[in-house]
Amino acid sequence: MQVHPIAKNILTIYRENFGGDPLILRAPGRVNIIGEHTDYNEGFVLPAAIDKASFVAVGKREDELIMLRSEDFHEVHEKNIAALTPSKDWTTYIMGVVDQLIKRGYPIHGFNLVIQGDVPMGAGLSSSASVECAVAFALNELFQLHIPALELIDIAQKAEHVFAGVMCGIMDQFISVLGKKDHVIKLDCRSMEYEYEPLVLKGVKIVLFNTNVKHSLASTEYNTRRNECNEGVAIIKEHVEGIHSLRDVTPPMLEQYLRPMYKTIYRRCKYVVEENIRLLEACEALKAGDIRLLGYNMFATHDGLSKEYNVSCPELDFLVDHVRDIPQVLGARMMGGGFGGCTINLVKEEFVDQLTANISKAYHQNMGKELTTYIASTDDGASIVHY
Numbered sequence: 001m002q003v004h005p006i007a008k009n010i011l012t013i014y015r016e017n018f019g020g021d022p023l024i025l026r027a028p029g030r031v032n033i034i035g036e037h038t039d040y041n042e043g044f045v046l047p048a049a050i051d052k053a054s055f056v057a058v059g060k061r062e063d064e065l066i067m068l069r070s071e072d073f074h075e076v077h078e079k080n081i082a083a084l085t086p087s088k089d090w091t092t093y094i095m096g097v098v099d100q101l102i103k104r105g106y107p108i109h110g111f112n113l114v115i116q117g118d119v120p121m122g123a124g125l126s127s128s129a130s131v132e133c134a135v136a137f138a139l140n141e142l143f144q145l146h147i148p149a150l151e152l153i154d155i156a157q158k159a160e161h162v163f164a165g166v167m168c169g170i171m172d173q174f175i176s177v178l179g180k181k182d183h184v185i186k187l188d189c190r191s192m193e194y195e196y197e198p199l200v201l202k203g204v205k206i207v208l209f210n211t212n213v214k215h216s217l218a219s220t221e222y223n224t225r226r227n228e229c230n231e232g233v234a235i236i237k238e239h240v241e242g243i244h245s246l247r248d249v250t251p252p253m254l255e256q257y258l259r260p261m262y263k264t265i266y267r268r269c270k271y272v273v274e275e276n277i278r279l280l281e282a283c284e285a286l287k288a289g290d291i292r293l294l295g296y297n298m299f300a301t302h303d304g305l306s307k308e309y310n311v312s313c314p315e316l317d318f319l320v321d322h323v324r325d326i327p328q329v330l331g332a333r334m335m336g337g338g339f340g341g342c343t344i345n346l347v348k349e350e351f352v353d354q355l356t357a358n359i360s361k362a363y364h365q366n367m368g369k370e371l372t373t374y375i376a377s378t379d380d381g382a383s384i385v386h387y
């Protein structure tokens with residue numbers, strides 16, 4: 001059995017620093033084929049877990065201390081379980097999970113933890129969710145808490161809300177825990193019902209181009225969008241019965257109640273309502289093997305995110321515009337929360353190398369920055385690493 005090199009490394013570090021044999025767990029990052037900014041509007045998403053993950057090695061302590069060691073940041077932090085507060089560094093994602101467990105009355109005490117991962121940070125691939133999920137999963141195992149998967153997902157999401165201050169939806173944590181290799185999940189974020197769909201892309205690769213920028217607007221604008229959507233719902237609710245979220249809103253309602261007086265809110269809500277429609281069509285296209293139609297919808301998603309939802313940036317727009325008219329690129333769009341991170345591209349296999357070379361050069365020339373490329377492979381959700 002092959003043990004992942006990161007798992008091996010944190011095992012060694014754990015033994016050297018704390019002694020004994022830890023539990024090792026991993027939780028992956030994700031891509032999202034389509035369905036962006038829909039999760040917190042009770043819509044649909046279509047993510048897949050990828051073969052990049054956060055790994056944690058954990059073991060119990062006899063006291064109330066939490067010793068955290070990051071091999072990515074080369075830092076050691078000591079915390080006391082009796083005094084948990086959010087911080088501005090990486091430990092907040094871990095302590096946010098501890099805080100949730102305590103608030104929910106789960107019996108945990110001190111522990112040692114070593115963490116390392118290969119989900120690129122700030123790339124829109126959910127590195128923070130992968131940390132939260134790996135930690136939630138690890139503490140569940142370590143203290144034998146028997147928390148079901150859906151509650152672990154909720155714990156990880158609330159950790160992000162309360163300790164990182166980002167009012168994220170459920171997509172990232174959900175896929176990090178429940179993802180399945182070679183599959184996407186079609187998740188209904190209202191009912192939390194989900195289906196695994198085989199990800200069959202015959203001769204087409206999922207290529208991620210990382211802008212290597214993360215504009216500081218990201219988290220504040222994210223929360224602002226969420227509020228704008230809620231405002232739209234509140235306005236329509238005054239006129240129409242039975243409206244709980246943008247999921248219940250139809251295009252004619254947007255025209256009638258928002259367009260005349262609320263220009264910005266109208267554009268935000270229009271994007272979300274249309275994105276749900278696009279996702280359902282894209283999902284059928286994927287099932288039917290019509291990757292071109294799927295890709296067409298991805299381009300439309302990008303345009304909506306860029307022009308109506310206003311969460312793109314010049315770097316992301318440049319990358320999507322660059323591939324728009326290339327026949328071997330079936331679809332492309334910005335992915336995740338926005339204001340930086342990656343674009344996701346569906347590219348004919350034989351064209352990947354040529355495209356990567358061209359676009360990297362063009363990106364450097366036009367944006368003055370380096371581009372990083374990843375070919376995404378799918379993987380399973382959170383799991384114990386046996387060694």
Ligand code: GLA
Nearest residue numbers: 036037168169170171336337
């Ligand atoms: C971030 C959030 C998700 C989702 C996406 C946008 O990744 O964590 O919940 O809202 O942005 O689709």
